[in-house]
Amino acid sequence: MKIICVGRNYARHAAEMNSAVPTEPVLFMKPSTALVINNKDFWHPDYSSNVHHEVELVLRVSAHGRSIAEKFAWKYYDAITVGLDLTARDIQKKCKEKGLPWEKAKAFDNSAPIGKWISKEEIKDMNDIGFYLKKDGLVVQEGNTKDLIFNFDFLISYISKFFTLTKGDLIFTGTPEGWKNPESENPLMGKLL
Numbered sequence: 001m002k003i004i005c006v007g008r009n010y011a012r013h014a015a016e017m018n019s020a021v022p023t024e025p026v027l028f029m030k031p032s033t034a035l036v037i038n039n040k041d042f043w044h045p046d047y048s049s050n051v052h053h054e055v056e057l058v059l060r061v062s063a064h065g066r067s068i069a070e071k072f073a074w075k076y077y078d079a080i081t082v083g084l085d086l087t088a089r090d091i092q093k094k095c096k097e098k099g100l101p102w103e104k105a106k107a108f109d110n111s112a113p114i115g116k117w118i119s120k121e122e123i124k125d126m127n128d129i130g131f132y133l134k135k136d137g138l139v140v141q142e143g144n145t146k147d148l149i150f151n152f153d154f155l156i157s158y159i160s161k162f163f164t165l166t167k168g169d170l171i172f173t174g175t176p177e178g179w180k181n182p183e184s185e186n187p188l189m190g191k192l193l
């Protein structure tokens, strides 16, 4: 099982990171040891003093496939949940400055907690799913799949050109803005729910 993650897939998140909006998906991976399920406790890495949450929608791959055509991509996942792409931002910054890989910042133990799976059939429109993250009762991130730069079908097709997808793989589809600025212009942000 592998966890494939997409970076900078919401334009406003790319802007708050001072990153260019990508013309093709930015991909990286986490190992299976990053996964946290069933509401288990997890720990921040002791080598970072700046671990950020990135709330993302996560797809569960349901079939083996490679070089999947976009029009058939919907057949290759069967469920969706929310997850956190936990990121040691201070370590990532150092890696970026040196042009080094990000794994120490992104792929550490417990860096991928996920929620309960919802069957794909229960979702009316994959291109209009709202989701948010609350921290201590306050909304700190909020997004909608209509703002994705690359939608689910495109991502599955694109990813499968490079990596064969196998049943049980997970795809983290990118985080909306807000990890840095809870006072964002988004009206939900900072509200007690």
Ligand code: MG
Pocket: 005, 006, 007, 008, 054, 056, 085, 174, 175
């Ligand atoms: Mg992310």
